[in-house]
Amino acid sequence: MSSDSRLPVLVGAAQLEQRSDDPRQSEEPLVRMRAALLAAAEDAGSRALLARAEAVCVIRGVWRYGDPARALAEQIGAPGARTLGTPFGGNLVQSAVNLLAARIQRGELEVALLTGAENGHSAARARKAGVRLAQTETPGAPDEQVAPDYPMSDPAELARDLERPVQLYPIFENALRHARGESLETHRVRISELWARFNAVAVHNPHAWLREPLSAEQIRTPSPGNRMVGFPYPKLMNSNSHVDQAAALILCSAGAAQRAGIPRERWLHVHAGSDAHDHLMVSNRADLCSSPAIRLAGRRVLELAGTSVGALRHVDLYSCFPVAVQIAAAELGIPESRTLTVTGGLTFGGGPLNNYVMHSIARMRELLLAEPGSRGLVTANGGFLSKHAFAVYSSDPPAGPFRHEDVQAEVDALPRREVVQDAAGCAELESYTVMYGADGPAVAHAACLLPDGRRTWANAHDPDLLGAMTREEFCGRPVALDGAGAFKPA
16 A cells, blocks of 8 residues: 555535526526536535646537636635646546546646536527627636647548548447348347436436436337437437536545645545556548457456456446447456446436536445555547546545556557448448438438448438338448449448
8 A cells, every 4th residue: 555645636526506596697607617626626525735736637529719728726715826728539538537637646736626517508508598608718828738739630531521520430339330240120129228227327417417217118209308419329329418517536646635734534545546448540440340449458458457347336337428438348258237327427427528527436436445455547539439547436535646557559559451432343231320300310420341341431321221221221231332422231
C-alpha cells in the first residue's frame, strides 16, 4: 500500500440537472458548470479547494464558448489557474482525468477541477418555440488542449453521406449480429433485453434523466414515442442528448486532500489509466465488429492496477448504442449478463454528449465509497467506436503510484484495409443499416468488400429493397456496384 502524498484522489463530485419546460427559464451551461463546481466543493467539504485550483478543465460541448474554463477560474477565485479544453469525443473526460492524475502523481500540480454541461433539453424546446437562448461571451482559447482534434471520417465515407454516429453504430451492430450467427429476431430481442437491464439501473439512479421503468418489449417495439432511427435501432436504443445535465469533479493529491481536512473515507483513488484509439477511419479497420484498442488498452489498465475483471465490483461500459457495450464486454472478457453500467447509460442515464463519462465517474464514486475496498472500471469511447480511455478506481489506495500507459503503438501495428471511394462490379455486402425518415425507410448505407479485400461504401434508395433489408439478413450477400456509389442485389 502506497503512502505517497502525491497519489491522485477524487475528493468531490457533483451531478446537476434542470428540467424546465420553458427554455427562457433555464440556465446556460456556463452557469450550470459553476454550480456543479460549487456542489462538488460542498461534497468535498472544502470550498477553499476551488481557489487553490491550478488547472481547470472544461469538456467541449455544443455551446459557443471560447475559453469557459478561464471564466470559471475567475469566478471561483483561481484566476491564475491553467485552463484546459478538449475537442469533441466521449473519451475525453477519462482522458483528461488520466492526464491530470499523472501530473499530480509527478508533483506538477496539486488541485485540478473538471466540469462540463449541456442544455440539449432546453435547446430543443427553444428551437420549437423560436426562442434564442442567451449565452455569455467567454473569448479566447484554453491554454491547452487535452488531446488532438483527430479527423473521424474518410472521403469514401463522406461521399456516401456517412458522418454521424446514428449511421455508423447500427452498421457495427448488424456486423456483430452476422458474426454471431444470430437471426434478426433473436438479435433484436437480445439487445432489447440488454438495454432493459440498463434501464433498470437508471430507475434506481437518482441522477438519471429517464427513470421510467421500461420492458425489453417496449424498448424494441417501434411506436409514436419510439420511432425507428437506423435499423435495427429505435429511438430508445440511441444516446439521448436532449438533456440539461452538468457535472464536476475535484481531483487533487493525497497531500492536498489531507491539508484541506478531507476525511479519508471521502477519497476515491485513481489506481491506473490507459488510452488508445482504433484505426481512426472506419474504412481502414479489419472488421466492423471488434475493437483492438479496447482489448489492448483495457487489458493494460487492469494489469497496471493489479486487478482483474472478476475483482471489479462495478463497471461502467460506455453505452452510446448497444453495440458499443457488446463489443467492449467481449474485448474485456466481461459477461453481458452482469451489470455493465452504474448510470443507466446514455439512453436512460442521459447522454450530455462529450460529458457523459463525468457522470459515470461521479456515480462510480458514490457507489465505491459506499462499499469500502471495492473496485470499479470506467470506460470511455469517442467518435465511431474510435477513441478509448479507461481507469480503475477504489476507495483503497493502490499498492504503488498512479500508473498510466498509452498503448497506441500496439494498435497502429495491426493490419489495415485499403478503401476505394467508387467501385464497380461484384462485392460482398459486409454490413449495413437502413436510415429512417418521417415517412419510413429512406436510405440504406452499406459497407462492401471487394474480391481483393478492399472496402468500399455504397447506398441504395429502392423502397422495396430497403424494406427487405429490415426483414431479412443481407450481410454476406453478393451485390453489384455501379461505380457511382450505388448498390443492388447481384
